[in-house]
Amino acid sequence: MASSKVVNKFFHLRSNLCYKLVTFADMKKIVILASGSGTNAENIARYFSGSESVKIVSILSNKKDAYVLTRAENLGIPHASFTKQEMENGTLLSIIKGMEPDLVVLSGFLLRIPAAMVEAFPHKIINIHPALLPKFGGKGMYGDRVHEAVVAAGETESGITIHYIDENYDQGSTIFQAKCPVLPTDTPHDVATKVHALEYEWFPKVIEKIL
Numbered sequence: 001m002a003s004s005k006v007v008n009k010f011f012h013l014r015s016n017l018c019y020k021l022v023t024f025a026d027m028k029k030i031v032i033l034a035s036g037s038g039t040n041a042e043n044i045a046r047y048f049s050g051s052e053s054v055k056i057v058s059i060l061s062n063k064k065d066a067y068v069l070t071r072a073e074n075l076g077i078p079h080a081s082f083t084k085q086e087m088e089n090g091t092l093l094s095i096i097k098g099m100e101p102d103l104v105v106l107s108g109f110l111l112r113i114p115a116a117m118v119e120a121f122p123h124k125i126i127n128i129h130p131a132l133l134p135k136f137g138g139k140g141m142y143g144d145r146v147h148e149a150v151v152a153a154g155e156t157e158s159g160i161t162i163h164y165i166d167e168n169y170d171q172g173s174t175i176f177q178a179k180c181p182v183l184p185t186d187t188p189h190d191v192a193t194k195v196h197a198l199e200y201e202w203f204p205k206v207i208e209k210i211l
Helices: 004-023 039-047 067-075 084-088 091-099 115-120 144-152 188-210
Strands: 028-034 054-061 079-081 103-106 125-129 157-164 174-181
Touching: 028 039, 028 091, 039 054, 039 067, 039 188, 054 067, 054 091, 067 079, 084 091, 091 115, 103 188, 125 188, 144 188, 157 188, 174 188
Parallel strands: 028 054, 028 103, 054 079, 103 125
Antiparallel strands: 125 157, 157 174
């Protein structure tokens, strides 16, 4: 059972959501989990900002100083941070269940999702990976590390993979892939720029299609 300290930590988030969830009863609800700056999270939020059928009900981060929380604040979206322990002991799962999301979106989220959460939301948790899985996936493969590995391997193409989450890193079933060329002269930064463009274009559209 969560301690009173943990419950109080999320009380403001619950309060913000309790009346909004009634208003959004007929809408598809999304919860976003992110660990970093949150450019994809903001892009998704802005994509659905005028929607009458889809709502971002919360943005949550495992890092209390992650800039994604500032983005959420600026966008007027309820937000909170949580610890790894709160994720592993079921506290986070309880909070997310209370939001009744139709989809949980991992947007630059770096922790492995616990089995209990995967079981609680079957085919309702999706992730975006900055490469063409199964290549360049697995624990520790994220961000610039992926693009550096792509260039070092002499790959001629890269891209994005949007996939469902299971208990393992980057091994859930693929929903969508988009590709971009990798030129012999490309640096990891060049590849990252191309991949980010694919993320911004396709992630919101694929989410909308899933819902």
